[in-house]
Amino acid sequence: MTSRLTQTLFGSATAWVMTALLCSIVVFVMMVPLLSGWEAETVDWDALESPPSASHWFGTDLAGRDLLTRIAEGGRLSLGIAILSTAISVLIGVPYGALAGYLGGRVDQWMMRLVDTLYALPFILVVILLVVVVGRNTWLLFAGLGAVYWLDIARIVRGQTLRIRSAGYIAAARGMGASTRWIVLRHLLPNVAGIALVYATLTVPGIVLAESFPSFLGLGVQEPAASWGVLIADGAANMEAAPWTLLYPAFFLVVTVWTLNMLGDRLRDALDPHLAHR
Amino acid sequence: MRLIARRLVTIGLTFLVIVTLIFLLLRLTPGGPFDGERALPPEVEANLRAAYHLDKPLVEQYGRYLASLLQGDLGPSFRQKDFTVNELVAQGLPVSLMVGACALVLALFLGMLTGTLAALQPGQLIDVALMGLINLGLAIPGIIIAPICVLVFAVLLGWLPAGGVGTPQHYLLPIIAAALPYAAAIARLWRGAVLEALGEPHVLTARAKGLPRSRLLLRHVFPVAAIPLVSWLSPLAAGLLTGTVVVEQVFELPGIGRYFVQAAINRDYTLVMGVALVFAAMILVFNFCVDMAYRLLDPRIRI
Numbered sequence: 001m002t003s004r005l006t007q008t009l010f011g012s013a014t015a016w017v018m019t020a021l022l023c024s025i026v027v028f029v030m031m032v033p034l035l036s037g038w039e040a041e042t043v044d045w046d047a048l049e050s051p052p053s054a055s056h057w058f059g060t061d062l063a064g065r066d067l068l069t070r071i072a073e074g075g076r077l078s079l080g081i082a083i084l085s086t087a088i089s090v091l092i093g094v095p096y097g098a099l100a101g102y103l104g105g106r107v108d109q110w111m112m113r114l115v116d117t118l119y120a121l122p123f124i125l126v127v128i129l130l131v132v133v134v135g136r137n138t139w140l141l142f143a144g145l146g147a148v149y150w151l152d153i154a155r156i157v158r159g160q161t162l163r164i165r166s167a168g169y170i171a172a173a174r175g176m177g178a179s180t181r182w183i184v185l186r187h188l189l190p191n192v193a194g195i196a197l198v199y200a201t202l203t204v205p206g207i208v209l210a211e212s213f214p215s216f217l218g219l220g221v222q223e224p225a226a227s228w229g230v231l232i233a234d235g236a237a238n239m240e241a242a243p244w245t246l247l248y249p250a251f252f253l254v255v256t257v258w259t260l261n262m263l264g265d266r267l268r269d270a271l272d273p274h275l276a277h278r
Numbered sequence: 279m280r281l282i283a284r285r286l287v288t289i290g291l292t293f294l295v296i297v298t299l300i301f302l303l304l305r306l307t308p309g310g311p312f313d314g315e316r317a318l319p320p321e322v323e324a325n326l327r328a329a330y331h332l333d334k335p336l337v338e339q340y341g342r343y344l345a346s347l348l349q350g351d352l353g354p355s356f357r358q359k360d361f362t363v364n365e366l367v368a369q370g371l372p373v374s375l376m377v378g379a380c381a382l383v384l385a386l387f388l389g390m391l392t393g394t395l396a397a398l399q400p401g402q403l404i405d406v407a408l409m410g411l412i413n414l415g416l417a418i419p420g421i422i423i424a425p426i427c428v429l430v431f432a433v434l435l436g437w438l439p440a441g442g443v444g445t446p447q448h449y450l451l452p453i454i455a456a457a458l459p460y461a462a463a464i465a466r467l468w469r470g471a472v473l474e475a476l477g478e479p480h481v482l483t484a485r486a487k488g489l490p491r492s493r494l495l496l497r498h499v500f501p502v503a504a505i506p507l508v509s510w511l512s513p514l515a516a517g518l519l520t521g522t523v524v525v526e527q528v529f530e531l532p533g534i535g536r537y538f539v540q541a542a543i544n545r546d547y548t549l550v551m552g553v554a555l556v557f558a559a560m561i562l563v564f565n566f567c568v569d570m571a572y573r574l575l576d577p578r579i580r581i
Contacts, residue, residue: 121561122517122557212419217527218543219542236428239433258413
C-alpha cells in the first residue's frame with residue numbers, strides 16, 4: 001500500500017505538480033502571517049482599498065487591511081475547520097458503516113435508510129437551523145459540517161465491510177476459532193482503513209466548499225476572523241471598486257479545492273480499484 | 279400500487295418527524311424570539327407571549343401548530359409583524375421555484391452535452407480538455423461563480439442587469455450562475471455512465487449491426503446511462519436548493535432562500551420553521567418522483 005501511495009503522489013508529472021501545489025499552499029498559509037510584516041487586523045491608514053503594490057502584494061481591503069495576510073489567515077481557518085470536521089465525520093462514519101455492514105440484515109437496512117434520508121436534506125437547511133438554535137458560532141459550524149459529511153464515508157465503509165465479512169479468509173479465521181474482537185481488529189479495520197482514508201481526503205475539499213457557503217451568507221465564521229468564504233463575501237460586496245479583493249481569495253479557494261479533488265481522485269483510483277471506474 | 283401507497287405513508291411519517299424535530303429544536307432554544315437589542319417591559323413581553331400562545335405548555339403549543347399546519351397555515355412571522363409566513367412563502371416561492379427549475383434544466387442540458395462529447399472519444403484531446411474544464415468547474419462554488427458572472431456580464435460588458443427583478447433578463451444571470459456548478463458535476467457523472475453503457479453487450483451488438491451513431495446513443499446508450507443519473511438527482515436537488523439561496527442573495531432576488539437567511543439572522547422562529555418545512559416538503563416530493571422515475575427506467579428493480 002505504501003508503495004502505491006508514493007506512486008500515486010509522486011508517480012507522474014501531474015501528480016508531482018498537484019503534491020507540490022498542495023504543499024506550497026500549506027506553507028503559504030503557515031508562513032505568510034509570520035513574514036508579511038502586516039497583521040491580519042492592522043489597518044494601514046495610508047492604503048485604504050489600495051490595489052496590489054510593493055508594500056501590499058495583494059492590495060488591501062476596504063478597511064485597509066493587508067489582503068495577503070488575511071488570505072493566509074483565512075486559509076488557516078478554512079483548512080483547519082476542514083481537517084477538524086473531516087476528523088469528526090470519520091469518527092462517526094467509520095464505526096457507523098462498519099457496524100451496519102457487520103450486523104447486516106434488518107439493522108443494516110434501517111441504519112442505511114437513515115443515511116439515505118439525511119442524504120436528501122440540504123446542508124444549508126441544517127446549518128441555518130443550527131444558527132437559529134445556537135447563534136453564530138464557528139465551533140458549531142465544525143460540528144454541523146462533520147455531522148453532515150459522515151454519510152459518504154459511512155456508505156463506503158459499510159460496502160467494504162459487507163464484502164470482507166463474506167470473504168473466505170474471514171470464514172477460515174472463524175473456523176479456526178478466532179474471536180469477533182480479533183476479526184474486527186486484525187481483518188476488518190486494516191481493510192477498511194485505506195478506503196476510509198481515501199474518502200477522508202475527498203471530504204476535505206468538500207468541507208472547504210461547504211464552510212464557505214454559510215460564511216458567505218454571513219451565518220458562519222464572523223468578522224474580524226476571516227475564512228475564505230468571509231473574504232469572498234467581502235470581495236463580492238466591493239468588487240466593482242476593488243476587484244482584487246474578490247479575485248485573490250477566490251483564486252486560493254479554487255486552487256486548493258481543485259488540487260485536493262484531483263489528489264483524492266488519484267488516491268481513490270490507486271487504492272480502491274473496485275470503485276475506480278464507477 | 280401498494281408500493282406507491284407504502285412510499286406515500288413513509289413520506290408522511292418522515293414529514294411528521296421533521297416537523298416535530300424542528301418544532302422541538304426551536305422551542306427548546308434558549309433565548310426567546312422577543313430578545314431584541316432593547317429589553318421589553320415585562321408586561322409587554324407577557325402580552326406578546328400570550329398573543330402567540332407561547333405561555334401555554336409545550337404539548338399544547340405543538341398541538342396548535344400541527345392543527346394549523348393541517349389547514350395549511352404556517353402562522354404569523356415573529357419579526358415582520360404585518361406578514362404571515364404564508365404570505366411571505368407565497369411571495370418568494372414562485373421566484374425560487376422558477377430559478378431552481380430553470381437552473382436544473384440548464385445544468386442537465388449542459389452537463390449531458392459535455393459529458394457525451396467527452397465520452398465519445400475517451401482519452402482523446404477533446405475528452406482531456408473537457409475533463410480539465412469539468413474538474414475546474416467542480417472546484418468553483420456558486421459563491422464565486424455568481425459574483426464573477428455579475429462582474430463580467432453586468433459590470434464590465436453591461437449586457438445583463440446585475441440584480442433585482444423586472445424583466446426576464448433579470449433572471450438570466452442568476453439561472454446561469456446557479457446551474458454552472460451542477461452542470462460540471464452532472465457532466466462528470468454522465469461521462470462515466472455513458473462510457474459504461476457503451477461497453478454493454480447489447481450496445482456492442484447494435485453497433486456491430488451498423489446502427490447509426492445518433493440512433494445508437496438515443497435508443498440504447500442514454501436509457502441505460504440515465505439510471506445512475508436519476509438516482510443521483512435527489513442529492514443534486516438538495517444541492518441546487520443551497521445554490522439558489524446563494525444566488526438569491528447575490529442577485530437580490532426576493533425568493534424564499536433570501537427570507538430564510540434573513541430569518542436566521544433575525545432569529546424569526548416561525549419564518550425559519552415555515553421555510554424549512556416548505557424546503558423539506560419539496561425535497562420529499564421530489565425524491566418520491568425520482569424514486570418512481572427510477573423504477574420506470576430500470577425494470578430490474580420493479581418489484
